[in-house]
Amino acid sequence: MSYTVKVPKRYVLIAAFLLVFSIAVTGLYLAGSEGTGMVEDLMAQDGSDNSFVDISDKIEDNPSLRRYGLASVKVQGETRIFVTGYGGPNALMKWEDGGLVSDTPENLKDSDTNAIGAAGCDIDGDGQEEIYVLTTGDQYGGRKDTRDRLYDLQNGSWVDLFEDSSVTNRYSGRSVACHYSPQGYSFFVARYAGPMQMITMNDNSLEDIAPRYNMDRTTGGRSIVNVPRNGSVDLFVGNERGQNFYYNRTGDGYEEIAEELGLADVSLPARGVMVYDRGEDGDLDLAVSNWNSENKIYSRGSDGFTDVTSEDFSSRGPARSLMAEDFDNDGDTSIYLNNIASRQKAPNRFFNSRGEEIPIGDASEPQGLGTGATVTDINGDGTLEMVLAHGETGSQPLTMYKIPNDNPSLRIQPLWKSGAPARNALVKVDGKVKSVDGGSGYLNQMEPWAHFGNISAPVNVTVMFPDGRQKSKKLQNQRVTIEHPER
Numbered sequence: 223m224s225y226t227v228k229v230p231k232r233y234v235l236i237a238a239f240l241l242v243f244s245i246a247v248t249g250l251y252l253a254g255s256e257g258t259g260m261v262e263d264l265m266a267q268d269g270s271d272n273s274f275v276d277i278s279d280k281i282e283d284n285p286s287l288r289r290y291g292l293a294s295v296k297v298q299g300e301t302r303i304f305v306t307g308y309g310g311p312n313a314l315m316k317w318e319d320g321g322l323v324s325d326t327p328e329n330l331k332d333s334d335t336n337a338i339g340a341a342g343c344d345i346d347g348d349g350q351e352e353i354y355v356l357t358t359g360d361q362y363g364g365r366k367d368t369r370d371r372l373y374d375l376q377n378g379s380w381v382d383l384f385e386d387s388s389v390t391n392r393y394s395g396r397s398v399a400c401h402y403s404p405q406g407y408s409f410f411v412a413r414y415a416g417p418m419q420m421i422t423m424n425d426n427s428l429e430d431i432a433p434r435y436n437m438d439r440t441t442g443g444r445s446i447v448n449v450p451r452n453g454s455v456d457l458f459v460g461n462e463r464g465q466n467f468y469y470n471r472t473g474d475g476y477e478e479i480a481e482e483l484g485l486a487d488v489s490l491p492a493r494g495v496m497v498y499d500r501g502e503d504g505d506l507d508l509a510v511s512n513w514n515s516e517n518k519i520y521s522r523g524s525d526g527f528t529d530v531t532s533e534d535f536s537s538r539g540p541a542r543s544l545m546a547e548d549f550d551n552d553g554d555t556s557i558y559l560n561n562i563a564s565r566q567k568a569p570n571r572f573f574n575s576r577g578e579e580i581p582i583g584d585a586s587e588p589q590g591l592g593t594g595a596t597v598t599d600i601n602g603d604g605t606l607e608m609v610l611a612h613g614e615t616g617s618q619p620l621t622m623y624k625i626p627n628d629n630p631s632l633r634i635q636p637l638w639k640s641g642a643p644a645r646n647a648l649v650k651v652d653g654k655v656k657s658v659d660g661g662s663g664y665l666n667q668m669e670p671w672a673h674f675g676n677i678s679a680p681v682n683v684t685v686m687f688p689d690g691r692q693k694s695k696k697l698q699n700q701r702v703t704i705e706h707p708e709r
């Protein structure tokens with residue numbers, strides 16, 4: 223089957239008209255939101271103030287653009303936010319002097335390839351995360367005429383390792399994630415109507431190892447999340463026009479068992495995927511947002527997953543990315559669901575960990591064209607910031623939110639043997655678990671930290687690294703790195 227699209231001239235003209243129209247609408251949207259606020263009646267009804275506050279004014283140099291993916295990547299020791307550009311440049315952003323500013327080297331901008339998903343991962347083992355950028359060449363699915371980019375920091379400048387390599391295939395796609403495979407860290411790439419890839423580096427050369435593990439399947443690939451478990455890492459891929467995939471790690475390989483686990487959802491068009499410890503009982507559960515279809519929360523049990531979706535969470539909407547974090551540091555995880563208002567108003571939604579709706583504050587964005595998102599404590603104050611991208615049917619600026627609070631947070635970054643963040647590691651504190659994200663949400667990657675609200679040192683922590691090695695430690699500080707035993 224092929225989804226390759228040939229675009230007749232009249233559609234190009236219509237598209238051009240729509241672009242001009244959407245820029246005009248974006249202007250109106252921005253004008254309309256000034257002063258009066260888009261907040262409407264969505265502030266906390268109970269008088270409490272623990273919902274999102276708009277801090278988008280902290281983003282400097284924030285033009286209206288079409289954007290999709292956001293990745294929180296560790297670059298030269300600091301967390302940076304990589305933003306993909308669609309019909310415009312990519313950006314690498316950092317926190318400086320109280321604001322989020324662009325600090326983008328010229329050769330990362332790549333304005334012409336219509337980039338979508340992005341992720342960081344140290345696949346060459348030098349301790350610095352590479353940045354994978356999935357391009358589309360403006361193709362919805364199937365073949366494209368652009369290459370993806372695999373940026374490697376060499377002597378202070380970013381070099382594209384795909385420039386002279388045939389490893390990247392020429393198919394469109396959506397998301398990319400950092401996955402610890404039997405061959406070490408790799409980028410798993412969710413293609414759309416093209417074979418999926420798992421790209422790693424052996425002896426200085428790139429290799430697509432997906433065919434070796436029968437992971438080069440073709441479907442409508444959308445989203446990826448790692449599921450660290452029992453000292454190894456499973457992989458879930460959310461799809462449409464076909465079943466989801468669950469790659470259960472078995473010794474040196476994988477078996478695809480979504481159907482057996484109750485996660486196949488053949489008729490549901492998956493978008494956002496994420497894992498989080500629902501119920502704070504020490505295992506990772508799964509949530510999936512589905513486009514204009516029932517959203518799902520699956521609780522992990524000893525022999526599969528049980529559908530525990532709440533009525534609030536299940537209700538349909540134009541869903542995009544999905545994040546679960548303790549945004550207000552009260553010790554409980556909340557879920558943020560990003561909708562895209564491409565046809566009509568579509569407020570974003572906020573839930574507690576059981577999927578019951580809670581006040582969202584400023585982050586509703588009823589007219590927001592939400593696509594990707596990332597979460598990280600970019601300013602180092604111990605509270606998570608959430609940055610949202612917008613795009614697809616129009617251009618809008620980035621937005622940023624946080625929930626102000628005075629509660630403590632414990633932040634842990636496990637380090638791999640190379641010294642890079644140990645993405646896919648599982649961190650256990652007080653009976654709760656949190657994974658170090660490799661990519662999730664849809665199009666995105668969250669910060670390479672495990673964030674726990676309302677926990678104060680001294681406290682005992684156990685890190686399960688993706689190769690099965692463990693390290694337990696009594697922490698004396700609120701923000702620590704924990705090294706792999708072989709480092």
Ligand SMILES: [Ca+2]
Nearest residue numbers: 344346348350
């Ligand atoms: Ca590297």
Ligand SMILES: [Ca+2]
Nearest residue numbers: 499500503505
């Ligand atoms: Ca759980």
Ligand SMILES: [Ca+2]
Nearest residue numbers: 548550552554
């Ligand atoms: Ca919370």
Ligand SMILES: [Ca+2]
Nearest residue numbers: 599601603605
């Ligand atoms: Ca912060």
